[in-house]
Amino acid sequence: MNSGRAWVFGDNVDTDVLAPGKYMKSGIDEMARHCLEAVEPGFAGSVRSGDVVVGRRNFGTGSSREQAPQALKHLGVAALVAESFAGLFYRNALNLGLPAVVCADAGRIRDGDRVRVDPEAGRIENLSTGQTLACEPIPAHLMQMLRDGGLMPHLEKRLARQRETGESRL
Numbered sequence: 001m002n003s004g005r006a007w008v009f010g011d012n013v014d015t016d017v018l019a020p021g022k023y024m025k026s027g028i029d030e031m032a033r034h035c036l037e038a039v040e041p042g043f044a045g046s047v048r049s050g051d052v053v054v055g056r057r058n059f060g061t062g063s064s065r066e067q068a069p070q071a072l073k074h075l076g077v078a079a080l081v082a083e084s085f086a087g088l089f090y091r092n093a094l095n096l097g098l099p100a101v102v103c104a105d106a107g108r109i110r111d112g113d114r115v116r117v118d119p120e121a122g123r124i125e126n127l128s129t130g131q132t133l134a135c136e137p138i139p140a141h142l143m144q145m146l147r148d149g150g151l152m153p154h155l156e157k158r159l160a161r162q163r164e165t166g167e168s169r170l
Contacts, residue, residue, distance in 0.1 A: 003127055004050035004078055008111040009039060013055050014062035015089060019071045028067070028074050035071040049076030052117055054109050056082065060089025069093035069100075079117040081106050081124060081135070094142055097150030103135030119143065 017038045023031040036043040053072060059082035060068060069092050072080065080093055080100040093100040099119040109115060113128040122137030138146070148154035161167070 002050045002078070003114050003116040003125075004052050005048065006052050006054050006081075006109050006111060006113045006115045007040070007043065007047060008054045008109060009036070009056070009059070011056040012058045012061050013039070015060060015065050015068035015086075016062055018060070018068035019065055024065070024067065028070060031067055032071040032074040035075060044075060047075050047077065050078045051076065052079050052081060052115050053077050054081045054106050054115075055085075056107060057084050058086055059084070060086040060093070062086070062089075064088040064092070066092040066096065069096050069098050073098045079119065081109070081115075081117060083107065094138075094146065095151040097146055097148075097153070099138060099146055101135050101138065103133055105133045105135075108133060119146070 018035055019031050020034050023034050033044050059080065068089060073096055077098065080098060081103050083104055083106045084102060085100055090100050099117065101117055101119050101124070103124060108131065109124070109126060113126050116125040116127060119138040120143050122135045124133040124135055126133065145151060145154040148157050
């Protein structure tokens with residue numbers, strides 16, 4: 001994975017901050033323009049493809065809206081790192097093809113650090129400080145889903161393979 005800027009946030013960043021409810025009917029472009037504006041007004045306009053969002057505890061708490069990780073992915077965020085994630089948010093991120101890595105030492109990453117996340121190995125390299133942080137690796141079956149682009153592309157790929165081989169189960 002390429003390196004990117006770390007955008008660091010605190011505990012309990014909720015889905016309404018990531019995908020504000022008043023923009024839910026506006027489409028992903030409009031919603032993404034307001035992602036995290038309540039806590040970092042310049043985020044959506046400044047985040048770049050390959051950047052990494054870092055949280056502390058319970059990142060993605062709140063509703064189960066899949067638009068929260070979708071807005072981050074739409075803006076080009078390459079990975080999420082947090083001490084812990086809300087369960088539904090975590091799975092929604094992975095289902096949408098956005099790596100979410102649990103790292104007990106996420107608090108050691110400073111806003112603006114350049115980081116490289118290896119979700120398969122369970123490692124974060126902080127290129128600004130030279131530190132390497134251990135984290136929970138994403139299991140192989142979920143890494144394959146991420147490589148395929150998320151749950152739907154992964155299932156489509158598997159179904160196509162089954163049609164070719166005559167296999168009858170997912």
